[in-house]
Amino acid sequence: MGKVYLVGAGPGDPELFTLKGKRLLEICNVVVYDALVSAPILAMANPLADRIDVGKRRGHHTLLQAExxxxxxxxAQMHPIVVRLKGGDPFMFGRGGEEMIDLIKAGIAVEVVxxxxxxxxxxxxxxxxxxHRDFCSAVTFVTGHEAAGKYRxxxxxxxxxRAGETIVIYMGLHNLPQIVPRLLxxxxxxxxxALIRQGTLPDQVNFYSTLGKILDQLEAQPFTPPAIVV
Incomplete structure (x- = not known):
């Protein structure tokens, strides 16, 4: 019986990938990766390792999460070292918790990187x-795309x-027309x-506006996902 490592690939810039993640990629037998994992990071994987793309972009999933x-x-029943490579952090809106629970239920050893x-x-x-010491003492990380049938x-x-602090919205661009009026x-x-696309990559795009203007601006000039909203 092997072990599964849920490895966060970071935001895109390969120099922000962790040393532990890199070491595991270099020795793994198989790597299962998402669409948001950058090519330079995937290139670090053991050349003899099997590579399996499970997709995961809005509207396109090679496999369903349960699959x-x-x-x-x-x-894990066939290979000693399985790397599950996920964009960003596995436990920050990455569905790593769901994968960990199912693996533990199946008796598979799991480690989160x-x-x-x-x-x-x-x-x-x-x-x-x-x-910022003078302006903001807290930050809220929130998803802009919730699962259907959520328990709460x-x-x-x-x-x-009302908290009056910084708000960071993941996967929120598509639903901004519903979110912005609520914030207002x-x-x-x-x-x-601010809308930030391709964060940390050479082609990062930053779009700055205000809550009162952003929807009209996006209607005139669409901003394509994936993007972080701040």
């Missing part, structure tokens, strides 16, 4: 401090806005907002 979980169990999450790295590369109510955007129930239309 991916089943695949990891099967691979954290990665730098895009919600921290992309704003940093854009020069946006998420906290949807995100309370009013409550998040509490926040000023002059509240700054």
């Amino acid at each position: 991916t979980n089943k695949l990891l169990i099967e691979l 954290p990665g730098i999450t895009a919600g921290i790295a992309a704003p940093a590369y854009a020069g946006i401090p998420l906290t 109510p949807l995100v309370d955007w009013d409550a998040i806005a 129930h509490v926040l000023s239309p002059n509240t700054p907002i």
Whole structure:
């Protein structure tokens, strides 16, 4: 019986990938990776290792999550070292928790290797401090794309806005027309907002606006995902 390593590939820049993640890629027997993993990081994998693409972009999934979980169990029964390579951090909106639970239920050993999450790295590369001694003492990380049939109510955007601190939204670009009006129930239309695409990569794009203007601007000039919203 092998072991599965849930490895965070980081936000994209290969120099931000962890040393432990790199070492595991170099010795693994098989690597199961998502679409958001950059090619230079995947190139670090053992050349003899099998490589399995399980997709995971909006509207396109090579495998459903349950199928991916089943695949990891099967691979661990055949190989000593299985790397599950996930964009960003496995436990930050990466569904790593679901994979870990199913692996543990199947009696498979699991180890999590954290990665730098895009919600921290992309704003940093854009020069946006998420906290600042004079202005902001907290930050909220929230998904803008919740699972259907979730066990508890949807995100309370009013409550998040009332906290008056930095908000980082993952997978939120598509749903901004629903999210922004909720935030405007509490926040000023002059509240700054930034959209960051391809964070930490050479072709990173930063778009700056305000809550009151952003939707009209996006209608005139669409901004394509994946993107972080701050």
